[in-house]
Amino acid sequence: MERQQSRRGFLKTVGVGAGALVVAPVAQASSEAAPHLNDEEIGMLYDATKCVGCKACMSACKRENNEKGNLECERGAFDKNETPLWDAPNDLSGNNRTVIKLYKEAGHPWSYVKFSCMHCQNPACVSVCPVSALTKDKQTGVVSYNKNACVGCRYCQLACPFNIPKFQWDRAIPQIVKCNFCKETYLKKKGISACADACPTGAILFGKRKDLLQEAHGRLAAHPDKYQPTIYGENEVGGVNHLYLAGVPFAKLGLPALPEAAPPQFSEKIMHTIYKGFVAPVALYATLCLIALRNLKRDKASPHPIEKGDE
Amino acid sequence: MHHHEFEKQEGNILTRSFFVLLALVMIGACLVVIRFAKGVGAITNMSDGYPWGLWLSYDVAVGSAMACGGYAMGFLIYIRNRMRYHPMIRSCLLTSMFGYALAGLSVMIDIGRPWNAYNFFVPSRWQINSVMFEVAMCIMGYTVVLIIEFMPAVLYSLETSKWRRLREFADSLPPFLAPDKVKMEAHIQRVSNTAGLIRPILEKALVFFIALGVTLPTMHQSSLGSLLLIAVTKLHPLWHTGFLPLLFLINCIYLGYAMVVFESIFSSHAYKRPYEIRELSGVGSIIPWLTALWLAVTFGDLAYRHQLAAAFCLDFYSCVFLVNVALLVAGSLILVGAKNRKSPRRLFAAAVLIILGGGLYRMCVYLIGFNPGAGWRYFPSVSEVMVSVSIVAFEILAYQVLIKLVPVLPRVGLHDPETLGTNKPKQTVTA
Numbered sequence: 001m002e003r004q005q006s007r008r009g010f011l012k013t014v015g016v017g018a019g020a021l022v023v024a025p026v027a028q029a030s031s032e033a034a035p036h037l038n039d040e041e042i043g044m045l046y047d048a049t050k051c052v053g054c055k056a057c058m059s060a061c062k063r064e065n066n067e068k069g070n071l072e073c074e075r076g077a078f079d080k081n082e083t084p085l086w087d088a089p090n091d092l093s094g095n096n097r098t099v100i101k102l103y104k105e106a107g108h109p110w111s112y113v114k115f116s117c118m119h120c121q122n123p124a125c126v127s128v129c130p131v132s133a134l135t136k137d138k139q140t141g142v143v144s145y146n147k148n149a150c151v152g153c154r155y156c157q158l159a160c161p162f163n164i165p166k167f168q169w170d171r172a173i174p175q176i177v178k179c180n181f182c183k184e185t186y187l188k189k190k191g192i193s194a195c196a197d198a199c200p201t202g203a204i205l206f207g208k209r210k211d212l213l214q215e216a217h218g219r220l221a222a223h224p225d226k227y228q229p230t231i232y233g234e235n236e237v238g239g240v241n242h243l244y245l246a247g248v249p250f251a252k253l254g255l256p257a258l259p260e261a262a263p264p265q266f267s268e269k270i271m272h273t274i275y276k277g278f279v280a281p282v283a284l285y286a287t288l289c290l291i292a293l294r295n296l297k298r299d300k301a302s303p304h305p306i307e308k309g310d311e
Numbered sequence: 312m313h314h315h316e317f318e319k320q321e322g323n324i325l326t327r328s329f330f331v332l333l334a335l336v337m338i339g340a341c342l343v344v345i346r347f348a349k350g351v352g353a354i355t356n357m358s359d360g361y362p363w364g365l366w367l368s369y370d371v372a373v374g375s376a377m378a379c380g381g382y383a384m385g386f387l388i389y390i391r392n393r394m395r396y397h398p399m400i401r402s403c404l405l406t407s408m409f410g411y412a413l414a415g416l417s418v419m420i421d422i423g424r425p426w427n428a429y430n431f432f433v434p435s436r437w438q439i440n441s442v443m444f445e446v447a448m449c450i451m452g453y454t455v456v457l458i459i460e461f462m463p464a465v466l467y468s469l470e471t472s473k474w475r476r477l478r479e480f481a482d483s484l485p486p487f488l489a490p491d492k493v494k495m496e497a498h499i500q501r502v503s504n505t506a507g508l509i510r511p512i513l514e515k516a517l518v519f520f521i522a523l524g525v526t527l528p529t530m531h532q533s534s535l536g537s538l539l540l541i542a543v544t545k546l547h548p549l550w551h552t553g554f555l556p557l558l559f560l561i562n563c564i565y566l567g568y569a570m571v572v573f574e575s576i577f578s579s580h581a582y583k584r585p586y587e588i589r590e591l592s593g594v595g596s597i598i599p600w601l602t603a604l605w606l607a608v609t610f611g612d613l614a615y616r617h618q619l620a621a622a623f624c625l626d627f628y629s630c631v632f633l634v635n636v637a638l639l640v641a642g643s644l645i646l647v648g649a650k651n652r653k654s655p656r657r658l659f660a661a662a663v664l665i666i667l668g669g670g671l672y673r674m675c676v677y678l679i680g681f682n683p684g685a686g687w688r689y690f691p692s693v694s695e696v697m698v699s700v701s702i703v704a705f706e707i708l709a710y711q712v713l714i715k716l717v718p719v720l721p722r723v724g725l726h727d728p729e730t731l732g733t734n735k736p737k738q739t740v741t742a
Binding site for chain 2: 149154155163167169
């Protein structure tokens with residue numbers, strides 16, 4: 001009987017331990033301090049009040065990032081000069097890394113808005129990718145995609161609070177498509193993203209996050225009447241490197257109102273606590289092995305014990 | 312290893328239901344060919360807003376939880392030491408094995424670049440922050456463990472079988488195709504001998520796989536809930552909580568027990584075997600404790616996050632949530648009554664309610680409560696549903712065939728009251 005008592009006590013300890021393991025991270029996750037922002041990373045500042053909607057950025061993006069088998073660029077047989085046919089996508093897609101949209105509502109001022117990857121400081125897509133197909137460059141902060149690693153699970157799409165990564169649903173050999181600041185193409189050659197270089201009005205600025213923030217704050221101070229009072233992306237989901245200034249409310253432009261904590265802060269905290277050092281699973285396995293071994297030994301001594309109490 | 316506790320189901324393999332199920336499987340197979348030729352979007356309604364559709368939510372999240380019979384019973388039998396349930400373990404393991412293997416198959420159909428799946432085994436690609444990584448590794452590992460746990464039954468059949476079906480088949484072949492009798496006998500003998508050699512070794516090591524078979528589902532079933540932790544802004548606050556892993560873990564255990572009851576009564580009915588009421592009543596009595604715990608965590612958490620009002624405001628989400636709770640409460644209330652647990656009909660009804668409630672919870676977290684923002688809509692396409700249907704059909708088909716080839720079902724009359732009286736234990740284990 002004493003042995004059984006001790007086993008019961010042991011099971012209780014295990015149970016309480018497991019319970020604490022589950023509860024503790026939940027309590028801690030909400031009180032986690034925001035990690036340090038790296039303002040040395042490169043980013044873009046899009047000023048919607050300067051954008052004239054010419055979409056030069058869109059065609060520049062397609063021209064530069066037309067990797068083979070990646071972005072769809074129709075090429076007619078009559079097209080002798082390597083220039084792809086122009087297409088007019090109305091949203092980001094598996095063929096399209098950036099898009100200009102127009103917001104217009106009766107009785108309100110109108111505004112253009114540009115969408116592309118926000119290059120988060122703490123990106124959810126990188127946190128969830130099981131095979132490191134999405135990675136964040138430590139120096140530049142660029143979030144980029146490697147199709148040779150990707151298994152196509154689309155967890156990045158589910159995780160991204162901005163719905164940025166797009167999947168090629170209509171292809172037998174699909175991949176995830178999203179902006180990578182022309183990391184492998186234009187940025188290498190010219191040190192700037194193709195869209196920012198193509199913009200005729202200076203609506204897209206390219207540079208270090210700290211310089212962009214300084215510029216944005218300067219514009220806000222100079223023309224408080226013209227702008228919404230905040231810089232979208234300065235604090236959203238732990239800060240992003242693609243910043244926005246606009247004259248109309250950001251929610252109207254399709255930029256969602258988001259909390260300041262990055263989603264991975266919440267999820268990783270919980271997972272890391274449960275699986276810290278992989279101790280809990282190993283301990284669980286060892287315990288179960290011991291109990292099962294002992295039970296089997298007992299079963300050999302007296303097969304089929306019948307219990308009261310659970311019928 | 313108690314091989315006497317199990318028996319093969321007698322009967323023909325090629326029944327009418329075999330061909331009906333086979334037809335369903337073939338339809339699914341054709342659709343899968345289209346999916347691989349023309350892309351995932353060709354046969355599904357998934358979109359960039361709803362990147363996970365019916366296949367992930369039903370086949371993987373719900374399907375693997377319904378396949379937790381092997382896990383839940385393994386825990387009950389080997390860890391809680393209720394050896395009298397041992398005769399039920401093989402049918403539970405078998406359904407778990409199919410459930411998990413086919414959830415895996417479904418993932419391979421669903422993911423866009425399955426040929427890159429080898430990256431899960433390349434350490435430099437591992438991304439240990441990813442819940443998906445943990446789930447994928449655990450589920451792959453567990454499927455292997457399930458196969459190993461089931462192997463003694465297969466080896467035992469190979470060892471002791473008279474190979475009647477094979478002989479009949481060889482005899483039915485025209486003379487120029489028929490194999491040499493003497494050679495065939497030699498081959499059969501060799502296979503039997505090898506099986507007889509491996510089985511005792513495997514059975515000695517089996518306990519370590521049994522413990523692994525309890526550890527791995529504890530990890531990945533809770534992590535199936537953790538997968539949605541990242542969807543901070545997309546999952547409705549009724550369901551998005553730090554307790555998702557705990558809720559998913561409890562959920563899969565009661566779903567597992569409910570599935571054991573459901574499958575046992577269903578197959579007893581279908582094969583006109585006596586109902587295993589004694590065991591099922593015991594299994595059924597565990598479920599209300601688990602659902603009560605689950606409901607306590609759910610409502611405690613809602614109160615802690617000040618979301619109780621959202622649960623009772625009777626909008627669409629609140630209604631789905633309340634239906635979910637009602638199904639679980641109704642099923643559990645039936646099982647609380649000791650008399651109800653003696654009736655196959657009521658046990659079955661309760662199991663169905665629990666399965667619907669538990670399954671609905673997982674669908675809520677993966678699809679119903681998921682909203683990526685304005686403008687996105689998702690409802691599964693007919694082809695998407697057909698692929699899921701054909702996967703379930705394949706599960707039933709394979710179960711039907713295997714119980715006739717391998718001793719899986721509990722031997723009839725094993726626990727008659729007379730025999731029960733004779734082997735009362737010397738000490739009663741109450742843990």
